[in-house]
Amino acid sequence: MPKILIVGGGYAGFYTAWKLEKQLRRGEADVTIVDPLPYMTYQPFLPEVAAGSIEGRHAVVAHRRHLKKTDVITARVTAINHAEKKATITPELGEPYEFDYDIVVVTGGAVSRTFPIPGIAENAIGLKTIEEAVAIRDRILGNFDRASTLPAGPERDRLLTVVVVGGGFAGIEVFAELRSFASALLQSYPQISFDDVHFHLIEAMGRIMPEVSLPTSHWVLKNLAERGALVHLDTQLKSAVDGRVELSTGESFESDLIIWTAGVMANPQIVRNSDLPVEERGRITVRTDLRVGDEDTIVADAWGAGDISAIKDLSGGGVGGFCVPNAQHAVRQGKLLAKNLVATLRGEEPKDYNHKNLGAVAGLGLGTGVFQSGKIAIKGLPAWVAHRGYHGLAMPSWERKIRVVTGWWNNIWLGRDIVGIEARETPRAVFEEFASRPKPPAPKAEDAPVAAPAEEKKPARKTPAKKAPVKKAAAAQNAPAQEAEAPGAGAAPEESYGGAAEGTDPKPVSSDK
Numbered sequence: 001m002p003k004i005l006i007v008g009g010g011y012a013g014f015y016t017a018w019k020l021e022k023q024l025r026r027g028e029a030d031v032t033i034v035d036p037l038p039y040m041t042y043q044p045f046l047p048e049v050a051a052g053s054i055e056g057r058h059a060v061v062a063h064r065r066h067l068k069k070t071d072v073i074t075a076r077v078t079a080i081n082h083a084e085k086k087a088t089i090t091p092e093l094g095e096p097y098e099f100d101y102d103i104v105v106v107t108g109g110a111v112s113r114t115f116p117i118p119g120i121a122e123n124a125i126g127l128k129t130i131e132e133a134v135a136i137r138d139r140i141l142g143n144f145d146r147a148s149t150l151p152a153g154p155e156r157d158r159l160l161t162v163v164v165v166g167g168g169f170a171g172i173e174v175f176a177e178l179r180s181f182a183s184a185l186l187q188s189y190p191q192i193s194f195d196d197v198h199f200h201l202i203e204a205m206g207r208i209m210p211e212v213s214l215p216t217s218h219w220v221l222k223n224l225a226e227r228g229a230l231v232h233l234d235t236q237l238k239s240a241v242d243g244r245v246e247l248s249t250g251e252s253f254e255s256d257l258i259i260w261t262a263g264v265m266a267n268p269q270i271v272r273n274s275d276l277p278v279e280e281r282g283r284i285t286v287r288t289d290l291r292v293g294d295e296d297t298i299v300a301d302a303w304g305a306g307d308i309s310a311i312k313d314l315s316g317g318g319v320g321g322f323c324v325p326n327a328q329h330a331v332r333q334g335k336l337l338a339k340n341l342v343a344t345l346r347g348e349e350p351k352d353y354n355h356k357n358l359g360a361v362a363g364l365g366l367g368t369g370v371f372q373s374g375k376i377a378i379k380g381l382p383a384w385v386a387h388r389g390y391h392g393l394a395m396p397s398w399e400r401k402i403r404v405v406t407g408w409w410n411n412i413w414l415g416r417d418i419v420g421i422e423a424r425e426t427p428r429a430v431f432e433e434f435a436s437r438p439k440p441p442a443p444k445a446e447d448a449p450v451a452a453p454a455e456e457k458k459p460a461r462k463t464p465a466k467k468a469p470v471k472k473a474a475a476a477q478n479a480p481a482q483e484a485e486a487p488g489a490g491a492a493p494e495e496s497y498g499g500a501a502e503g504t505d506p507k508p509v510s511s512d513k
Contacts, residue, residue: 001030002345005087005101006070007077007270009035009063011043011327012306013107014396015334016341021069023342032071032099034089038063041130044327044391045404047170048363049133051177052416056134058403061396080104080274082302088273103301105337106270106284106292110307110325113265119240124165124258127174139257140178141185141420148191158254160197163245165237166262167203169211172220173362174259175201179229180365181416188418199229200255202247204236204262211360212372219379220370227365264325266308276302283310289350290337303341305333315356329355331394363387 004020006013017033024031045059063072078096079088082104090096112126126132143159150156162182164175182197201208201224208231209217221231236248246252266283276292276299277285286309287293292302305311307325311333323329332355340350359373361383369384371377378386388408395401423429 001027002102003100004029004031004103004105004341005099006031006033006105006107007080007087008106008108008267008306008308009033009037009040009072010107010109010306011040011330012109012334012337013105014040014061014063014067015331016105016107016305016338017067017070018396019335019338020341021067023338028342029103029345030071031069032073032101033063033067034073034075034077034087034099035063036074036076036092038072038074039130040396042327042391042395042400043128044394046127046130046133047173047177049130050127050136050174051181051365052137052418053177053366053408053411054404055407056130056137058400058407059133060130061400065399066397077108077270078273080106080270080276082275082299085301103341104303105341106274106276106302106304106308107306107330107334108267108270108308110264110266111268112260113263114260115262117237117240119242119244120237120258120260123240123243124260126260127170128264135425136174136178136257136259137181138420138422138424140181141418142422143256144182144185144189144192145420147196148189152196154254156196157198158243159256160192161253161255161257162197162199163255163258164199164201165258165260167201167205167208167231167233168261168263169209169360169362171201171203171259171261172209173364174261175199175229176220176224176227176364176368179224179227180368183227184366184416185418194228197228198253200245200253201229201231202235202237203231203233206234208233209360209362212370213375213377216370216372216377216379219377220364223364223368264307270308276304279310281310284308286311288312288314288352288354290333290340290353291350303337305337306330309333311353314352314354317357323353323355327394328357361387361390 006017009017013033013035017031020029020031039060039062042059042061045054048054049056049059073089075089075091077087078090081087085101085104087099087101087104088096089099110128112128114120125135127136140162147156147159150159162178164171179199182199183194186192186194186197207214207217209220224231232247232249232251237245238248239246240258243256243258244252244254245258268282271278271282271284277294279285284292284304285294286304287295287298288311290303290305290311292299292304307330311323312321313323318324333353336351336353343350359371361369361371363369363384367381367384369381369387370379371383371386392401392405395404
């Protein structure tokens, strides 16, 4: 059987494997999928996960549960040598090893694209993974807890200031969802008022959400302003060192939560370590039939799809004539790739990928959304219903759909869960704090200091003892105690609290004083 290796288990990779299981005949091919995570993340739900509207585990799809006929390897593909049809697989534990394949499908996805702005790498967080979304939610809840115990001042303002960098769909959605989340939290924190919470979105261009019309984007800006959220257009982030945000306009403020959503790039770990053709923007060159290559050449037995690939958009849309990196294209490309791969195995011709964007829909917090399809724009509650309906149906598998929709239904009657678990990042801290530890071993006899031999003294001559007067002896008995002890000699230094300082030997106290 030909061995098919799928590199990456995101949208395109998961759907390729999922559809291959349904379309391949028994014994027709052996499929292996490799990804460092054991699940696919449904990224359109990340803003709602960050805002507590969806349980984090419900926004991911377990590979092993839904890919019954596929060999799942939880590891990284760190190199692809297609000339020899070998891939280097590097597990988290153990040594890297080579994997021989006959056909490779590269669907490694994308990662956050950042710029060398001081402080971003050390202080910001992205929004590409479920772990990031959950961490954002826990950080906001933890900051509300801490701020509620502080008086008004710079530290309190820092905890209650949220900054989002990037005004695309992902940035606007998480910005608006978090603003809605923070407003709902005020009911549980009477110590914090609406005006105490500050939200800033920074966008370098003169508008937000280029996927929708200009009037629709203006409506979103107005809606955010009415909710107390400030959008900085034509503004660049200059620095974020130690959480101090400095803008190109000269404004500056401090924030404990900086979220970066200003673009993505093809997974460099895969692109830079393969011999497959790469275009100028760092993506693998893929034809419209999803085979690797260009219009004139085809790289045999190599396929690509999703955000890691540069595929021409035959519908006439897209940026620069290529399909934009979003879920709509990745899912549909994965489905078509499976069909085309099976077709080539059976001697048939593959079909070109051609999908016209049906529109854009975004959730802006509970009960508020926006939908754009051509010149048709829907705003408010109807758009929010359309947003949830579309993504609820687009979530893979009925098992995941039921979990997500059930969570939404529960929130209607019970409200959002506002329990933050920041300590999950350091789960052993409490155990370590109170855990008993073995006492240090007692020093061995040979290690004890040897006392110097006493000098030989000549026997003193015996002299008759004189009796001290009774009055003087009584006075000596009642003398102040401090005269017998040097000042401060009985106070142990702070460093040696509980015993001698670590790494030092206790010194014997002389009784000659």
